[in-house]
Amino acid sequence: MSQFILEFIQQIINGLTLGSIYALIAIGYTMVYGIIGMINFAHGEIYMIGAYISIVVIAALAMIGITALPVVLLLTLLMTIIITSLYGWSVERIAYRPLRGRHRLVPLISAIGMSIFLQNYVQIAQGARDIAMQPLISGGWRFGDAGGFQIYVSYMQVIIALVTLAFMILLSLFILKSRVGKASRAVAQDREMANLLGIDTDQIISITFVIGAALAAVAGLLVGLYYGIVNAYIGFIVGLKAFTAAVLGGIGSIPGAMLGGVLLGLVESFSSAYLSTEYKDVVAFSVLILVLLFRPTGLMGKPEVEKV
Amino acid sequence: MIVRQQIIAALMAALVTLVLAIPIVGVHIISEPGVIALSWDGWKVMVAVVVVFIVQLLKSYFIKSAVIFNYKAKFAPGLLIEKNRKLIISLVILFAIVWPFYASRGDVDIVTLAFIYVMMGLGLNIVVGFAGLLDLGYVAFYAVGAYSYALLSQYFGISFWICLPISGAIAALFGYLLGFPVLRLRGDYLAIVTLGFGEIIRLLLNNMDSLTGGPDGIGNIAKPTLFGLQFERQSSDGGLTFHQFFGLPYSSGDKTIFLYLLALLLVLLSLLVINRLIRMPVGRAWEALREDEIACRSLGLNPMHIKLSAFTLGVSFAGFAGCFFAARQGFINPESFTFIESAIVLAIVVLGGMGSQLGIILAALAMTILPEIAREFDQYRMLLFGMVMVLMMIWRPQGLLPSQRHIIKIETS
């Protein structure tokens, strides 16, 4: 095989890794938008907090002498999800719930305030410096050889893809099969009607935020393990990109968020490989603007009808 | 019974706070090369838990007093101010002109900076407050204004006074070109697109090294002159300087005061222009559009044109502000134009009370001056910003000083 093809495949692998992360976070945006029609601007910060908590848990486990890798990973995953979800729940409870039924810019501004607050809260508590963690899982496989170029797939990349896939399947099953999942679809379609039918809409909305935060926590943990570097500002750009992914897939649609995440990951990976690393963010945000302009409903979203 | 419920609720909140705070506030990650460890900082957690418990317990009391406060605020300005409006405004302006001659250089400098934010607040207020379009990328136009002047001055040696209108016009042009396609979008989509645009502009400035100097920015930008008189010790172009022309001893404070007065002039001009605009048919149309777009269309108003006019005019003020900023600093780089700047200006508009110009002026002054007074709290500034934005949306979405709408009164005998 030629070097070009190998490099191409390498970019696909990198893009899928990145895309998995975007997809996990994008689901939080899309579910919240689907159910209460607001952009949860602070969602990127939840992901950042997830990354911090995962490092704290790993360090704490190491300090009490738990180092067996599978145990560490499982416990970290569990603890990170629980605590980060609680953050997601609290944010909704404090900053959004009192604003139900107000003009749609009001919760958006509140969310921006929340985002600024959380970013600075973590920065003050943990310092502005990058926090670097030794990779727990290193190594990988190499394939092919053309002109000295080999495809490299790290174990971590495979783990990211598998974990993401597992959580996507879990989420889909939950939404399709469980009582709460059905209720949440009902609330997304018509909140007032669902309320009349005896569904506790506030509770469903809370659960939506918790699920979104849990998936963001998974993304935070995976990023912490993969890159090993975390700071208080990682949430903003990644959050914006995950939102782009949600819009690209069609905001409100969960399969759309998955698709959008993967597509955006690929776009970014290819643009940094074949265009320039500096412009990869420009490309990502241009995608956002272009999608909103030419297909605001995204790839899998439903069109909205204006009511006169 | 109610008391008991409140205590339970407060205990729950305290418990949640405990769980939330332990991993972020309670432990500090020590990250040395190769090692990662935690240090325990428990007292902060306890403080947080206790504060949340007390606040939650007294919340109902707080809300009651907030309502009383609202009630009073409505009557506060009073007729006295209304009657002597012109006199009061003249006195305030007079004070603002005289003040820098008696104040310290540092203070004058800070207020000059505050004036930049006043201009931006007033401009963004047109977009957000009057026309109801949420622009999260306002800083992009500030950057456009600043770089317009820096580049025109550096490459073509064009003076500040010529560049000032040009910077505003270029910012307006960018606003028009961006607004034309995106203003069709619904409010929250518009917010995100403008945010993306702001980031794109910053990234471009950062990466187009050959033109913008990349992260290093542009330095040695010419300062404004007074009818060609420079405020330096030695003129750079061989002409007279300000102190030579007037036969004064050289004082570096002159430049500070000059920049202050210039900023004041720009603020007053902005106020003048904006006050005309909102009394004009287009100003009425902005408000009408914010209230009901469908009704506007049914009366023959083209929503796109009206939004575009608000957007274009609003961002031109960021262009002027940016031009002045570049001239004042003498040095700019993309770091000055991050999202946080947009958020600060938005916070100014929100806190000041959307649509209220007096509120915005006060909010801009407070936001820039307070952190300077309380420097030890500087790192908490953004934290408080964020918190206050949330609380304002919950308790007073109309802002601290809600707009006293200008209305055309007619005799109703």
Next chain:
Amino acid sequence: MTTNAVALLSVENVGMQFGGLTALEAVSFSLNEKKIVAVIGPNGAGKTTLFNCLSGFYQPTTGRVMLDGRAIDKLPSHEIARAGLVRTFQNIRLFKQMTVMENLLVAQFTRSDNRLWAGLLNNRHYREKEETVKREAIYWLERMELTPFANREAGNLAYGQQRRLEIARCMATAPRLLLLDEPAAGLNPNETVALCQLISDLRNDHGVTILLIEHDMSLVMEISEEILVLDRGRPIAWGVPAAIREDRAVISAYLGEECL
């Protein structure tokens, strides 16, 4: 009569579909100048949909709408309004936080001097235009008996006053054709009588043609010169009130087959 003149409004075979649902089908009629015509029909007959098609809030899927010989069915709503067709809404759409006076001023936006420099410099042409606009607004305040409330926020008016203001706001645009969507809804009997008078006065004094949707049959029968009856999206009758009253298809549409 005016049979050979071009009709002010002519609707040809207009249809409207939402997805698979047909809301309006093959509606055709024409309206001469200075007529008062009512559109009636049971709930869900497509009356408001017809108004939305005429005023450009929907684009009809089929057919043509001509205003004064000019096709308007592809125009955006604000251009249709500029062409002289304005409307009110079933659920009154005022600028609630603006004053009554301001509502009337906004309506005249397209007739104001909108040049930026003229306004900023407050030049003579601008001032004259503003004066004209204000005079017009004051005229409509008086005409609609709203003068005492001129400086009040529109949202604080009583219901009947809000209805009148919405009509006044339309009239301030100097329309040729006025579409009223249930103008009598929510009014008490006295107000309804006054509304009747107002509608025919507007036609007589200002030469405006009026097309209205109304459920109040006494009002419809009294003021309309012709009536269009819609049922399930289709026109089932067109004629003078007396004929409509006797029309079997209309009666069955309203009362159901079995009552015949």
